[in-house]
Amino acid sequence: MTTRPHQVFEDLARLGALLSQDIDTRLREECDLSLNGFRLLLTASSRAPSCRVQEIADALALSVGGASQAVDRLERRGLCVRRSNPRDRRSSLVDVTPAGHGLLDDATLVYAEALDSLVGTPLAEPELGELARLLAVLRVSVGPESRLAPAG
DSSP: OOOOHHHHHHHHHHHHHHHHHHHHHHHHHHHSOOHHHHHHHHHHHHTTTOEEHHHHHHHHTOOHHHHHHHHHHHHHTTSEEEEEOTTOTTSEEEEEOHHHHHHHHHHHHHHHHHHIIIIITTSOHHHHHHHHHHHHHHHHHHSOTTTSOOOO
């Protein structure tokens, strides 16, 4: 039996959704933070001190409006703040607050434990390496690396 591209796509899409749902549930239960909130804080923290909302949108595959709303939600919780962009008055920069960094530290542990149990335990190191290599091939084939760069 031949494996069809649509079967692979459906499997990848379903697996991605299931992994995201599981990790989102764990983060919400243990840290009161959604997976998107975690990824937003991680992105802003890794690009400090000058992370623009556009960069968050690109990293999370959201519209700029969607990323801006996500920043608003975290800002209301005191996890990040916006400040004026000194180089471009049309945009703002997002900084993670000390409270946001503390929550990010806790959430990173939950995230890592979830990934280890969901992905690392079922697959041995050689299998993980091969899967990563194959996914990189697919990422290159569908568009710019910057848009689909691997997380982390």
